[in-house]
């Protein structure tokens with residue numbers, strides 16, 4: 182097992198994400214609203230973190246990237262879990278089966294909330310359109 186030392190990760194803004202990301206680099210494409218990096222445990226898996234209100238929040242300060250919340254790679258064998266904060270990989274506890282399930286539930290709840298809000302906004306504009314139509318406006 183590899184020693185899990187905290188290590189640095191550099192920010193690289195790109196338009197297109199490379200097929201094989203270089204280790205130690207967080208690629209961020211604002212155009213595609215996604216960040217990608219190579220798993221810092223050394224397994225070489227490509228980790229894709231979409232950026233958005235129901236996904237990861239990407240921030241940068243002085244060229245040092247942060248992602249929020251933590252990155253939990255429970256889909257790949259190494260099950261790495263770490264934080265990317267101020268350009269550093271900070272290893273966290275490993276995911277247990279129970280936590281994986283709880284994490285998924287939390288993600289689902291977050292996604293549902295996001296979709297509900299979106300649906301509400303859409304139905305609002307739908308009623309506005311109907312109103313305009315009835316009142317002969319717009």
Ligand SMILES: [Zn+2]
Pocket residue numbers: 220221222223224225226259260261
């Ligand atoms: Zn890994």
